[in-house]
Amino acid sequence: MAQPAGERLLKLSRSVKRAMSWQTINRNLPVMDPKAPPVLTEAVREKIRGFFPRYETKRAVLLPALHIVQDALGHISWKAMAEIAALLEIQPSDVIDTISFYTHFWTHSKGKKVIVACRSVSCEVMGGVAVLEELKKRLGIDEHETTADGAYSLVTEECLAGCDHAPCVIINEKLHKRVRAEDVVKLLADHANARLEIPRSDLFDAPAKTAADPASQNSQAEDLVGTTSDVREMRES
Numbered sequence: 001m002a003q004p005a006g007e008r009l010l011k012l013s014r015s016v017k018r019a020m021s022w023q024t025i026n027r028n029l030p031v032m033d034p035k036a037p038p039v040l041t042e043a044v045r046e047k048i049r050g051f052f053p054r055y056e057t058k059r060a061v062l063l064p065a066l067h068i069v070q071d072a073l074g075h076i077s078w079k080a081m082a083e084i085a086a087l088l089e090i091q092p093s094d095v096i097d098t099i100s101f102y103t104h105f106w107t108h109s110k111g112k113k114v115i116v117a118c119r120s121v122s123c124e125v126m127g128g129v130a131v132l133e134e135l136k137k138r139l140g141i142d143e144h145e146t147t148a149d150g151a152y153s154l155v156t157e158e159c160l161a162g163c164d165h166a167p168c169v170i171i172n173e174k175l176h177k178r179v180r181a182e183d184v185v186k187l188l189a190d191h192a193n194a195r196l197e198i199p200r201s202d203l204f205d206a207p208a209k210t211a212a213d214p215a216s217q218n219s220q221a222e223d224l225v226g227t228t229s230d231v232r233e234m235r236e237s
């Protein structure tokens with residue numbers, strides 16, 4: 001028996017949709033509930049406000065604010081973006097622009113440990129592609145995804161500044177040198193695979209310095225330089 005015209009049309013539209021390489025976005029669907037309670041706690045807001053005296057504009061506090069929110073919530077949701085924008089008196093689109101530029105800001109859940117596999121040339125010629133494929137296979141995730149248990153997320157980045165020890169992988173802030181595909185299982189099973197021998201930078205935990213206290217600002221800048229050189233030394237060792 002012939003199908004009714006309406007049913008044929010529905011089937012046709014479904015198959016056309018499947019064949020399309022793009023999909024339209026339904027702009028009528030809200031991405032967040034405007035009535036939902038705030039996601040930024042007063043403590044997080046206060047920490048962000050603590051950076052205001054350091055800069056001439058609130059807009060300039062965007063990067064520290066994103067780090068603070070991600071540290072507190074694990075990732076930066078649409079609602080958090082809107083609240084950050086309101087706090088800094090900028091547009092939500094400014095927040096999204098910045099987040100989407102950097103691979104280390106997460107708009108969906110981030111694992112306890114983030115594995116960064118190098119995708120630059122030195123690592124590639126030394127077997128980096130095989131290491132990345134093994135990581136994907138063992139974790140069961142693709143790039144910028146998180147394992148179901150929330151233990152690991154995976155990203156790739158350009159040169160990790162360890163070319164002479166290629167291929168390299170960073171877990172959180174710990175650099176692993178000369179990693180081979182056959183090392184991946186052992187590396188993932190090692191509970192200390194993200195342990196650093198030096199303290200983590202406290203840049204985003206430091207108490208706010210006032211604009212009227214240039215000496216303390218200088219000392220903060222020196223702290224940062226010290227941290228950077230510590231990391232360089234660690235990578236060279």
Ligand code: FES
Binds near residue numbers: 159163
């Ligand atoms: S190319 Fe991989 S660390 Fe430089």
